[in-house]
Amino acid sequence: MTNVIFSNDFDKAMAGLIIANGAAAAGYETTLFFTFWGLSLLRKDPEKPVNKNFMEKMFGMMLPKNIDGLKLSKMNMAGMGTAMMNKVMADKNVTSLKDLLKLARENGVKLVACSMSMDVMGIKESELIDGVEIGGVAMYIDELSNSSSGLFI
Amino acid sequence: MTNVIFSNDFDKAMAGLIIANGAAAAGYETTLFFTFWGLSLLRKDPEKPVNKNFMEKMFGMMLPKNIDGLKLSKMNMAGMGTAMMNKVMADKNVTSLKDLLKLARENGVKLVACSMSMDVMGIKESELIDGVEIGGVAMYIDELSNSSSGLFI
Amino acid sequence: MTNVIFSNDFDKAMAGLIIANGAAAAGYETTLFFTFWGLSLLRKDPEKPVNKNFMEKMFGMMLPKNIDGLKLSKMNMAGMGTAMMNKVMADKNVTSLKDLLKLARENGVKLVACSMSMDVMGIKESELIDGVEIGGVAMYIDELSNSSSGLFI
Numbered sequence: 001m002t003n004v005i006f007s008n009d010f011d012k013a014m015a016g017l018i019i020a021n022g023a024a025a026a027g028y029e030t031t032l033f034f035t036f037w038g039l040s041l042l043r044k045d046p047e048k049p050v051n052k053n054f055m056e057k058m059f060g061m062m063l064p065k066n067i068d069g070l071k072l073s074k075m076n077m078a079g080m081g082t083a084m085m086n087k088v089m090a091d092k093n094v095t096s097l098k099d100l101l102k103l104a105r106e107n108g109v110k111l112v113a114c115s116m117s118m119d120v121m122g123i124k125e126s127e128l129i130d131g132v133e134i135g136g137v138a139m140y141i142d143e144l145s146n147s148s149s150g151l152f153i
Numbered sequence: 154m155t156n157v158i159f160s161n162d163f164d165k166a167m168a169g170l171i172i173a174n175g176a177a178a179a180g181y182e183t184t185l186f187f188t189f190w191g192l193s194l195l196r197k198d199p200e201k202p203v204n205k206n207f208m209e210k211m212f213g214m215m216l217p218k219n220i221d222g223l224k225l226s227k228m229n230m231a232g233m234g235t236a237m238m239n240k241v242m243a244d245k246n247v248t249s250l251k252d253l254l255k256l257a258r259e260n261g262v263k264l265v266a267c268s269m270s271m272d273v274m275g276i277k278e279s280e281l282i283d284g285v286e287i288g289g290v291a292m293y294i295d296e297l298s299n300s301s302s303g304l305f306i
Numbered sequence: 307m308t309n310v311i312f313s314n315d316f317d318k319a320m321a322g323l324i325i326a327n328g329a330a331a332a333g334y335e336t337t338l339f340f341t342f343w344g345l346s347l348l349r350k351d352p353e354k355p356v357n358k359n360f361m362e363k364m365f366g367m368m369l370p371k372n373i374d375g376l377k378l379s380k381m382n383m384a385g386m387g388t389a390m391m392n393k394v395m396a397d398k399n400v401t402s403l404k405d406l407l408k409l410a411r412e413n414g415v416k417l418v419a420c421s422m423s424m425d426v427m428g429i430k431e432s433e434l435i436d437g438v439e440i441g442g443v444a445m446y447i448d449e450l451s452n453s454s455s456g457l458f459i
Contacts, residue, residue, distance in 0.1 A: 003305075004457070006321055011189055015159055015305075018269070022290035026298070036317055037380060055394050062381050074190060075215050085273075088208050092272055116324070119398055120391075137328035144455055145332070149297055151157070151305040152309075152321075152457040156458075164342055168312055168458075171422070175443035179451070227343060228368050238426075241361050245425055302450055304310070304458040 002031045002140070002147040005038035008064060009073035010082055010097065013041055016153040017100035024107035031147075032104070033140045035114035039123055040064040041101065042113055046126040056122025063121070067098050105131050112139065155184045155293070155300040158191035161217060162226035163235055163250065166194055169306040170253035177260035184300075185257070186293045188267035191306075192276055193217040194254065195266055199279040209275025216274070220250050258284050265292065308337045308446070308453040311344035314370060315379035316388055316403065319347055322459040323406035330413035337453075338410070339446045341420035345429055346370040347407065348419055352432040362428025369427070373404050411437050418445065 001023045005016045016032065023030045034042055043066045052060060064070055075081040089096065095103065105111065113128055115136045125134065144150045154176045158169045169185065176183045187195055196219045205213060217223055228234040242249065248256065258264065265288045266281055278287065297303045307329045311322045322338065329336045340348055349372045358366060370376055381387040395402065401409065411417065419434055421442045431440065450456045 004321070004325075006318070012159070015157070015188060018290055019157075019293070022294045026291065026294045028294070028298070035321060055390065055397075058390065059394075062387075081215075084208065084211065088212075088273055091208075094269065094273060116400065120394055120400060122394075137324055138332065140325070141328045141332045141334070145334070147455070149300070149303050150455050150457065151303065152459050153305050165312070168310070168341060171443055172310075172446070175447045179444065179447045181447070181451070237361065237364065241365075241426055244361075247422065247426060302453070302456050304456065306458050 001028050001149050002033065002143040003151040003153055005032050005034045005041060005153050006036050007153060008037035008040035008070055010070040010085065011073050012153050013067070013070055013097055014100070017097065017104055019151070020104050020109050021100060021107055024104065024109050031110040031112060031143045033112045033114060033143070035117045039113060039117055039121065040070065041067045042111065042128045042132050043123065044127065044129045046124070048126065050124045050126055052122050059121045067101055070097060154181050154302050155186065155296040156304040156306055158185050158187045158194060158306050159189050160306060161190035161193035161223055163223040163238065164226050165306050166220070166223055166250055167253070170250065170257055172304070173257050173262050174253060174260055177257065177262050184263040184265060184296050186265045186267060186296070188270045192266060192270055192274065193223065194220045195264065195281045195285050196276065197280065197282045199277070201279065203277045203279055205275050212274045220254055223250060307334050307455050308339065308449040309457040309459055311338050311340045311347060311459050312342050313459060314343035314346035314376055316376040316391065317379050318459050319373070319376055319403055320406070323403065323410055325457070326410050326415050327406060327413055330410070330415050337416040337418060337449050339418045339420060339449070341423045345419060345423055345427065346376065347373045348417065348434045348438050349429070350433065350435045352430070354432065356430045356432055358428050365427045373407055376403060
């Protein structure tokens with residue numbers, strides 16, 4: 001299974017990671033290809049500050065700093081909806097986004113960051129969490145052609 | 154064909170149901186797996202009031218009460234756009250959302266409600282329309298692996 | 307590969323066209339099926355004005371006039387975000403949306419406009435760019451059933 005994670009909405013990230021972990025648990029080789037807004041899921045604070053031009057700084061400021069910064073696509077209500085969702089998930093013992101991503105890595109899900117999106121948004125390799133590969137559309141098409149299914153999330 | 158209906162946007166629900174009915178009409182076994190906001194399409198007023206905690210009541214109030222409450226993802230304009238769309242569809246003899254869902258059931262499309270989403274949003278079985286199965290991600294992956302195609306809508 | 311282009315967001319159109327061109331470059335027969343908002347990508351100013359009823363004029367006014375009118379799904383900020391994205395793409399030598407669509411046609415990607423969406427939105431054949439076929443859901447299901455993968459974008 002080779003899925004594109006295009007969105008950085010909390011709810012879509014949740015669905016994407018639960019499906020990937022479900023596929024990996026069922027024994028399928030699974031790849032997640034993070035592109036555009038989806039790169040937000042792979043971001044971390046870099047150990048050393050990185051050089052960015054003005055536009056890259058602008059994008060950097062506007063995107064969530066990391067996976068904990070994601071917001072609901074609907075009913076976000078200035079963060080209240082997202083906080084509510086996090087609370088409900090904790091109450092019902094649903095794994096958090098951050099832990100779902102960690103689990104995906106432990107389950108052998110391959111995480112790929114889209115090189116063109118990184119270039120356009122000015123996201124550097126040192127801003128990505130560990131264990132992420134970098135690839136372009138040719139790599140995505142190649143992975144997809146070896147998969148029995150592929151979603152665009 | 155096994156498609157995820159994640160969205161409760163009027164326009165995406167429309168596309169999802171038309172594609173499912175098209176696939177069923179062409180003879181394909183078709184499953185729709187309703188998750189997150191998509192659960193709104195399966196809601197009805199329960200015959201008996203159900204017990205809900207505070208958070209569950211909040212979610213219940215914020216989600217559309219049933220498939221007739223769905224709104225356009227764009228140009229909704231305080232409901233005017235959605236009303237306009239409904240009028241145009243009636244004028245052009247395009248089947249309504251509610252009837253498309255009814256047709257899907259009559260065409261043998263399997264409707265599955267995501268158990269984890271029901272739990273998180275506090276939606277009870279008695280709030281779902283008749284003829285809906287309940288299943289988790291394992292069931293989804295299993296159905297998808299037996300399908301020749303799958304969309305995330 | 308048979309993908310649905312449902313959205314008219316700048317960023318999703320970008321992803322959809324890059325993936326289609328990537329698939330065509332890798333030798334796959336590729337079809338893009340433009341439905342609902344996605345029809346915006348295929349619009350042009352008609353040579354002769356077309357007769358439209360009131361509702362059709364309303365839709366026509368609210369939709370982007372052509373592929374150059376598409377806007378980012380997030381951070382559009384009254385057009386500023388989209389302009390910023392266009393500038394960054396030009397600076398980094400990323401092909402523009404319009405050229406990606408042209409390239410798709412040159413690469414032999416089949417472009418299909420959804421007949422039912424055209425009818426609902428009142429978009430006439432003379433408002434579509436050259437080289438576009440018109441088809442319904444049966445044609446889509448038929449193309450998809452002959453494809454090894456299909457996305458909903």
